[in-house]
Amino acid sequence: MAEELSFEEGLNRLERIVQTLEAGGLTLEQAISLFEEGMRLAKICSQRLDAAELKLTQLQAAFETEIQNKGESPC
Amino acid sequence: MRIYSVGEVTGYLKELLEADSMLADLWISGEVSNLSQSAAGHLYFTLKDEAGQLRCVLFHHERLAIQLENGAAVVAHGHISVYEVAGSLQFYVDLVQPEGVGILHLEFERLKAKLEEEGLFDIARKREIPPFPQRIGIVTSPGSAVFHDIINIISRRYPLVELVLSPTPVQGDGAAEGIVQAIEALNQMEGIDLVILARGGGSLEELWPFNEEMVARAIASSKAVVISGVGHDTDFTMADFVADLRAPTPSAAAELAVPHRSELKARILTQQRALVAALKGEISQQGMELDLLASRLKSLTPDVDRYRQRIDERTRVASIRLGSFLALGREKVRSLELELSALSPMATLGRGYAQVQHSATGELVTRVGQVVRGDAIDVRVSDGEFKGRVTGSKKGLQAWLKNFPLKKG
Numbered sequence: 001m002a003e004e005l006s007f008e009e010g011l012n013r014l015e016r017i018v019q020t021l022e023a024g025g026l027t028l029e030q031a032i033s034l035f036e037e038g039m040r041l042a043k044i045c046s047q048r049l050d051a052a053e054l055k056l057t058q059l060q061a062a063f064e065t066e067i068q069n070k071g072e073s074p075c
Numbered sequence: 076m077r078i079y080s081v082g083e084v085t086g087y088l089k090e091l092l093e094a095d096s097m098l099a100d101l102w103i104s105g106e107v108s109n110l111s112q113s114a115a116g117h118l119y120f121t122l123k124d125e126a127g128q129l130r131c132v133l134f135h136h137e138r139l140a141i142q143l144e145n146g147a148a149v150v151a152h153g154h155i156s157v158y159e160v161a162g163s164l165q166f167y168v169d170l171v172q173p174e175g176v177g178i179l180h181l182e183f184e185r186l187k188a189k190l191e192e193e194g195l196f197d198i199a200r201k202r203e204i205p206p207f208p209q210r211i212g213i214v215t216s217p218g219s220a221v222f223h224d225i226i227n228i229i230s231r232r233y234p235l236v237e238l239v240l241s242p243t244p245v246q247g248d249g250a251a252e253g254i255v256q257a258i259e260a261l262n263q264m265e266g267i268d269l270v271i272l273a274r275g276g277g278s279l280e281e282l283w284p285f286n287e288e289m290v291a292r293a294i295a296s297s298k299a300v301v302i303s304g305v306g307h308d309t310d311f312t313m314a315d316f317v318a319d320l321r322a323p324t325p326s327a328a329a330e331l332a333v334p335h336r337s338e339l340k341a342r343i344l345t346q347q348r349a350l351v352a353a354l355k356g357e358i359s360q361q362g363m364e365l366d367l368l369a370s371r372l373k374s375l376t377p378d379v380d381r382y383r384q385r386i387d388e389r390t391r392v393a394s395i396r397l398g399s400f401l402a403l404g405r406e407k408v409r410s411l412e413l414e415l416s417a418l419s420p421m422a423t424l425g426r427g428y429a430q431v432q433h434s435a436t437g438e439l440v441t442r443v444g445q446v447v448r449g450d451a452i453d454v455r456v457s458d459g460e461f462k463g464r465v466t467g468s469k470k471g472l473q474a475w476l477k478n479f480p481l482k483k484g
Contacts, residue, residue, distance in 0.1 A: 054234040056226065
């Protein structure tokens, strides 16, 4: 479940969990399960930062043909 | 052949002149003369040089960068057309700058004023940079140092993104068109949430594509948020003014585009600490509540131990009391026994007395009158009994005294 979250979603969820825990008024079971989820999210987010590798793609240079066309047509 | 009306000719001339792209948008330098202002606020003047002169009109709503006066050397921007009513050729001026400013600067100021008036630079148009972009489009020249810097910076800071290079030349002929198409290509892609428009430093001429109106408009209409990073800190381009965020350099644009990994790690750590603290707090809070409840419960339930102790105590006291009571009782019993034994007929018999029973009636004989001579009697003494007969009787002195109560002299 948590594995499918994006980094941003994971971090947001983590921060919301902390807020909920800090607000109190939970049963001990709820508090502990939130705590565990939060710790898991923190670990996942942290690992994502460590493991990520930049992806790079390049669009077709559409401009080249356009420029050639432009060159042929009188301005 | 045919005969034309004046209006047809002036109209044709007007159409002819206005169809010419060079005459539709040009800068003309010259000296101001015959300056006059109409009641409506329009300015009329002549621009002249050694070779000729042009009638000019500047409508009151157009921008005037300097105070016009006769003899001033200026450069004016506008278009040439025919004023049909007078049948005269006119230069319709929309901007006047002092002479001596380069054409690019003139064009820059003109476009800047125009786009600013349109509201393209308004702060309200600027959008927030997404805090965690996922796909960033880079509009720059492939293989350039700028592009490699951007890759390095982003992969160091926040490698969780996909960079999509939309290649374009960034200077020279066709660069403006290329930039526009590169921006449009990115906007047609799915999921591009940020575009970095970047170019290294250069002369005003080299940076010129970023000042062109079509580039400014492409940035303004971009679906994805745009960060511009063109030239050096001191260079300002139209692209900078229109972009959602202006970075002073391409590297700065890359830095502004993504968060830094170490900051994020610190943020995660902070959250982890907060988690631990919050859970600790929750537990100690609940522990306190539990203590409170426990103490309340204790105060509400009977103190069995106390009662047990009390019972113990009572029992102890009772047993002591009972013990002494028993001892007392035993003593009493003993004294009673003594008393009793003193009273017992057997004991009396032991002292030499005898118990006499009338044999026939079984009555105890306590008075002389109960027997007559010859009566059989049973006599009991301390160790047994024997039988006897009354052989005679005599009332005791006391009886005598009772029967004959005399006054004692």
